[in-house]
Amino acid sequence: MKEIVVWAEHRQTGLMSVSLELLSKATELAHQIDATVSAVLIGYKCDAPAEELIRYGASRVFVVDDPQLDLYQSDLYPGILARVLDEISPEIVLIGGTFIGMDLAPRVAAKLKTGLTAHCVNLYIEKIEGKDQLVQVVPGWGGNMFLKIICPDHRPQMATVRPGVMDKGAADPCRSGIVIPLKYEIPDHDIRARTLEFIAEEPHGRSLDDAGIIVSGGFGVGSREGFELLEELARVMHGEAAGTRPACDQGWIPESRMIGQSGKTVRPRLFLSIGASGAVHYTTGFLKSKVIVGIDKNPKAPIFGVADLGIVGDFRKIIPCLIEELKEMQHQSEQKGGDQCSN
Amino acid sequence: MPLSIIVCIKQVPDPESFDKITLDPVYKTVRRSGIPVITNPADRHALEEALRIKDETGAFVTVITMGPPQARKSLEEALATGADRGVILCDQAFAGADTLSTACTLAGGIRFLGGYDLILCGNETVDGATGQVPAQLAEFLDLPHVTYVRKIDVIGKERKAVVERILENGYLRVEVKLPAVIAVLKGINRYRLPTVMGIMEAATKEILDLGCPACESAGVDPGMMGLRGSPTRVADVFESRESRSVEMISGEPREIAKRLVRRLHQMEAI
Numbered sequence: 089m090k091e092i093v094v095w096a097e098h099r100q101t102g103l104m105s106v107s108l109e110l111l112s113k114a115t116e117l118a119h120q121i122d123a124t125v126s127a128v129l130i131g132y133k134c135d136a137p138a139e140e141l142i143r144y145g146a147s148r149v150f151v152v153d154d155p156q157l158d159l160y161q162s163d164l165y166p167g168i169l170a171r172v173l174d175e176i177s178p179e180i181v182l183i184g185g186t187f188i189g190m191d192l193a194p195r196v197a198a199k200l201k202t203g204l205t206a207h208c209v210n211l212y213i214e215k216i217e218g219k220d221q222l223v224q225v226v227p228g229w230g231g232n233m234f235l236k237i238i239c240p241d242h243r244p245q246m247a248t249v250r251p252g253v254m255d256k257g258a259a260d261p262c263r264s265g266i267v268i269p270l271k272y273e274i275p276d277h278d279i280r281a282r283t284l285e286f287i288a289e290e291p292h293g294r295s296l297d298d299a300g301i302i303v304s305g306g307f308g309v310g311s312r313e314g315f316e317l318l319e320e321l322a323r324v325m326h327g328e329a330a331g332t333r334p335a336c337d338q339g340w341i342p343e344s345r346m347i348g349q350s351g352k353t354v355r356p357r358l359f360l361s362i363g364a365s366g367a368v369h370y371t372t373g374f375l376k377s378k379v380i381v382g383i384d385k386n387p388k389a390p391i392f393g394v395a396d397l398g399i400v401g402d403f404r405k406i407i408p409c410l411i412e413e414l415k416e417m418q419h420q421s422e423q424k425g426g427d428q429c430s431n
Numbered sequence: 432m433p434l435s436i437i438v439c440i441k442q443v444p445d446p447e448s449f450d451k452i453t454l455d456p457v458y459k460t461v462r463r464s465g466i467p468v469i470t471n472p473a474d475r476h477a478l479e480e481a482l483r484i485k486d487e488t489g490a491f492v493t494v495i496t497m498g499p500p501q502a503r504k505s506l507e508e509a510l511a512t513g514a515d516r517g518v519i520l521c522d523q524a525f526a527g528a529d530t531l532s533t534a535c536t537l538a539g540g541i542r543f544l545g546g547y548d549l550i551l552c553g554n555e556t557v558d559g560a561t562g563q564v565p566a567q568l569a570e571f572l573d574l575p576h577v578t579y580v581r582k583i584d585v586i587g588k589e590r591k592a593v594v595e596r597i598l599e600n601g602y603l604r605v606e607v608k609l610p611a612v613i614a615v616l617k618g619i620n621r622y623r624l625p626t627v628m629g630i631m632e633a634a635t636k637e638i639l640d641l642g643c644p645a646c647e648s649a650g651v652d653p654g655m656m657g658l659r660g661s662p663t664r665v666a667d668v669f670e671s672r673e674s675r676s677v678e679m680i681s682g683e684p685r686e687i688a689k690r691l692v693r694r695l696h697q698m699e700a701i
Contacts, residue, residue, distance in 0.1 A: 101600075159603065162566075163575050187598050191578045194563035198531060198570035203662030206561035216666065223666065233670050242662040280575035281607040288601040301701070325701065334446070337472070343618065344599070350560045358700035367449065369560075379700040380675065381691070397694055398677040399687055409688035414701075417692060 090123035091178040093244070095169060096141050096149070097189060098131040100158070100286070103140055105256060105297075106184030110249060111145045112257035113211060114182055120213040121220050123179060126150060128172050130165055132158035135267075142265035145257060149267045150176070156274050160188045163281040166195035168272055173200060178244045180222050182211075185248040193248050203239035204246040207349050209253055209372050216240070222247070227349050227368040234368070252297065252353035294328055296345065300357045301327025302374070304347050306364020307334040308384060309403070315340045317407050318362060324414050327358070332370045348373040362403045366391030433489040434548045434587060434609075436481045437541055439568070440474040440494055440509060442502040443558040470505040473553025477615050479622035480583055481551055482513045488587050491515050493544065497525060497537055503638060510633035511625035517638035518544065524643040527658030530559070534567030535655045539646030541572060544639075547610055549585070549592070554578055554614040565614035577605050578614040585609075 092114045097104040107127070114125045127146040129138055134153045141149050152168050169192065173181060183193040185207055197204035210225035221238045222245040228235040239245040296302060303322040305315055315329065322329040331341035333348055346352060348370040359377035363384060364370060371394050374380065382395035383403050392398040399406060444452065445467040453462050481492045494509040496502050497520040506517035520540045528536060541547060550572070555562035562578065569576030581602070582595040590609045595602045597616070607613070625633075647653055654660060680690050695701045 162577060162605075166566075166570075187579050187596075190562050191566055191576075194530065194561075194566040195570050195576065197563075198534060198567040201531070201662070203529065203531065204561075204563060205663060206559075206563055221666075228668065233668050235665050236667040236669070237663050238666045239662050240664055281577055281605055281611065284604045284606055286598070286601060286603055337617070343616075350555065350562075358695065365450075379695065379698050381695075382677070392677045392679075394675055395677050396675050396698070397691065398679045399691065400679070400681065401684070401687065405684040406687055409684045410691065413685075413688040413692045 090121055091176050092118050092123050092125050092180045092182070093173065093176060093178040094125065094127045094146070095181065095183045095189070095192070096127040096129045096137065096146075097184050097186060098129055098134060098137045103137045104184055104186060104251070106186060106189075106249070106251035107141075108144045109251070109254040109256045110182040110184060111141065113249070113254045114180070115145045115257065117180065117211065117213055117222070121179065124148070126176065126178070128152075128169060130157055130168055132156075138267045140259070142267075143259040143261055143263055145260075145263065147265045149265060151267055151269050152272055153269065154272075154274055156276075159283045159286055160191075161279065161281070161283050162191055162195070163279050164274060165192050166199060170196050170199040171272065172270065173244060181244045181246045183246070183248045185250040189248055193246060197246050200244070200246075202242040202244060202246060203237075204248070205237045205239070206248050208247045208249050209234075209349070211247060211249070221245070227372050250349075250353050252355065296328055296330055296347075296352050296354050299328040299354070301325045301360075302330050302347075302354055302356045302358070302377075303327055303360045303362065304330040304332070304364065304374070305335055305341070305362045306332040306370070307338070308363025308365070309335060309340065310363070312340050314363070314404070317404070321360075321407055321411055324411050324418075325358075327356075330354075332364045335364075361391055361395070362407070364391060365389040366394060433491055434484065434585070435491050435493070435546050436484060436549045436551060437493045437495055437544070437547045438474070438478045438481045438509070438514065439537060439550065439552045439564075440478065440496050440505055441471045441553075441556050442468050442496065442498050442505045443471045443556050445469045446557045468501070468504075470508060471553050471556045471558075473555060473615065473617050475553075475622045476617050476619050477551040477553045478509055478512060478514065479620045480615055481549075482623065483620065484549075484583075484585055485513070488585070493518060493547075495520065495537065495540055495544075497521070497528075497533060497540070506638055507633055508625060510636045510638075511629040512623060513629060514636075516636060518641060519638060520641050520646070522642035524653065524657050527661060528656065529661035529663045530561055530563040530567055531662060532656055532658075532660035534564050535571050535651060535660060536646055536657075537564070537568055538571030539649045539651035539656075540641050541568075542649035542651075543641060543645045548590070549609055550574070550612045552612065552614045554580075554616050562614070565612055569612035572612065574610055574612050575607050576612040576614070577607055580613050580615045581619050583613060583615070583619070
């Protein structure tokens with residue numbers, strides 16, 4: 089039986105959502121090549137997450153549970169995952185492109201001497217020269233094109249996918265599966281890189297993942313002051329501010345707020361893009377938003393090809409009016425609300 | 432003994448010109464001739480970390496790149512900034528490499544040089560943006576690795592470094608024995624620029640030119656390098672936009688704002 093494996097990332101806060109998103113994708117791919125879906129879980133106190141993985145579609149969960157694996161250890165995790173994969177010999181391995189997944193996946197691929205494709209935005213099976221291949225779609229060259237990457241002769245075929253790119257399926261408590269505990273000796277003395285502790289930091293503002301409205305600025309915003317205007321708009325809309333890679337590179341907005349292929353993928357109810365031309369690297373990060381508004385001074389900017397509503401003009405003039413208009417509207421609805429209460 | 436630090440750098444197309452990179456519709460290849468090139472930004476921060484360590488405790492800094500002959504320019508720039516030696520891995524046999532075979536080839540070059548304590552890389556390049564090479568390089572060199580690093584404290588006497596590597600909601604403090612591969616983020620420092628003095632001195636510094644034979648003598652299987660050693664293939668390239676039909680809103684700023692708010696209301700977006 090062919091096997092598709094998802095590396096299930098488990099932190100002290102619980103399972104990472106991207107692992108569940110990938111289980112759902114793996115289940116879809118498994119139908120096409122008649123495979124079973126397994127998860128590999130490495131960490132400490134893995135009982136509850138293992139059961140959760142089964143509810144989300146894993147028919148087998150391989151667990152390596154050890155107190156030394158509580159925090160991510162870059163000198164241990166890759167070796168353990170590579171050994172488990174060696175035993176299972178899967179066709180496909182999917183890994184969430186988190187800050188840890190992006191560290192683990194390449195080292196595992198190098199251990200297995202197989203191919204790895206980063207930041208896939210789509211995955212599907214296609215018969216190429218008579219053989220089922222995993223087609224891994226990635227945006228290429230900053231702009232105008234997508235690449236279809238395959239790994240024709242090596243197995244497993246490995247891919248990383250950023251959080252939020254794939255849809256998470258629903259948990260089904262009736263699903264059954266087995267948990268397979270694995271025991272590996274973890275030699276203490278030869279850990280060359282040792283993670284000592286995790287220090288939590290307050291994120292700037294709320295998480296972009298849960299934001300209903302996102303106001304995102306590009307290089308065209310021109311300055312930190314320009315971003316302050318965007319942040320004010322975001323506040324008035326009860327949304328969050330974000331930006332493109334060039335805007336992050338300028339230091340106008342923190343890297344944790346970067347939208348795009350190597351940043352965040354979001355799907356809010358409303359996405360406003362301001363002063364960004366709309367390269368594919370950026371637009372893939374928000375294409376699944378319900379409504380997209382593009383504001384840019386260049387009428388030929390590609391952003392207008394992906395937007396529902398487009399405005400050509402100077403955002404410095406438009407945004408203040410928009411803020412005023414929204415405040416006016418909120419003021420009116422508050423008054424209405426007040427009337428209703430007194431009735 | 433001062434530390435020996437190797438900094439891996441890559442010459443990449445200038446992101447400002449990415450929109451000028453086009454697709455050959457017949458051969459499905461990328462046309463990138465005439466596109467200006469720069470040293471990958473994160474790699475310049477990796478070099479700065481090396482130079483900072485050199486300033487503080489003394490170190491011999493080697494910059495290494497794999498690429499076409501014109502990639503020497505990135506090495507010259509690094510030498511003018513303060514690096515001590517340049518190495519270019521340049522060979523037809525290296526062409527068409529994916530991250531696995533790039534890491535394998537770089538590892539070969541580094542093994543050929545020998546005597547390293549610390550290998551620094553930029554966390555990712557602006558062209559591929561995979562961020563895969565540093566960890567794979569460490570695997571081929573059988574060294575520990577730490578990526579997404581925003582702070583490095585080298586404790587030379589104990590031959591170790593204590594670093595901060597970021598996560599989505601905080602950071603991990605990691606203690607790593609040297610030699611090690613450390614991949615740094617752009618936020619780690621502000622990098623210096625070449626000085627006139629530096630440019631003059633650079634002319635006297637050595638740039639080693641290594642090819643396939645050097646990597647083979649360091650134990651790399653020639654079948655692991657270049658296109659042959661690359662498990663991944665580009666099966667196709669296509670231009671595509673998930674296109675929505677856009678409704679343009681025009682007028683005076685005040686008018687635009689009113690209409691936009693009304694439409695967003697109708698669409699239940701606000």
